[in-house]
Amino acid sequence: MEKIVLQAQRRTLERTAKALRREGYLPAVMYGAHFPSTPILLDAHNAGLKLAKVSSSTLVYIELDGETHAALVREKQRDYIKNRLLHVDFQVVSLTEKIRTTVSLHFEGVSPAVKDYNGVVVTSLDEVEVEALPQDLPERIVVDLSKLARIGDTIHVRDLEVAKGVKVLNDPDEVVVVVSTTTEEVEAPAEGELSEPEVIERGKKEEEVE
Incomplete structure (x- = not known):
């Protein structure tokens, strides 16, 4: 992914955020363990275009007062x-300290069990x-559905392929995706997990008998 660089200036609290937006500015704030909370503009x-597809694991660089700071978008x-x-x-x-964040899963391929x-x-x-x-964080983790050959085949967290230096913190035995005959046969998730499993692929329906 192309390096994302944003030009910023310090924001004073003399003017309201609403007034600043009318003038074409986007109010923001920078903070960190070794960085004091700093309102910026x-x-x-430009920021809307560059941040449109940024995820929680995308590293961005903010230039402020002649210095460049690596940062992650938290909110x-x-x-x-108005779509803005x-x-x-x-x-x-x-860039020398490990951090924790969430990374989305991207499902690719076709399961033979579906066909x-x-x-x-x-x-x-x-x-x-x-x-x-921070510089090793993946934009996303690819899950290959073509490995699911038969009904009941499952991909667990331990099966996810990540680059060297990246550690997945979820329970290794946690299920990521499974092949079932019907959605009803999938074990109900525990409290705190997804309330309903998401069907992302299914085979052709049998023709109805007249």
Whole structure:
């Protein structure tokens, strides 16, 4: 992914956020373990374009007062009616200290169990928590569905493929995805997990008999 660099300036509290937005600015804040909470301003149009597809594990670089700071986006407040950002929280990170964050799972491929046995691929997780140096954080973790050959085949957290230096913190035995004959046959998730499994792929329905 192309390196994301944002030009920022310090924000004084003399003017309201609403007034600043009218002038084309995006209010934001930078903070970190070794960085004091600092209100900043970004160009709203430029920041909106660059942050559109940024995830919680995407490293961005903020230039402020002649210095460049590596940061992660921790929160984005958005006006969904006008489709614009209202405020962004950035966590300034050290490139020499490991951090924890969530990374989304991306499902690819076609399960042979779907084609050959009319199976249903059901997901139990759509993201996992990882620990790594900021520059080693993956944008996403790919899950290969083509490995699910038969009904009952399962991919667990321990089966996820991640780069060296990246540690997945979820329970290794936790189910990521399973092939079932119907969604009802999937074991109900424990409290705190997804309330309903998500069906992401299924085989052709049998033709109805008239």
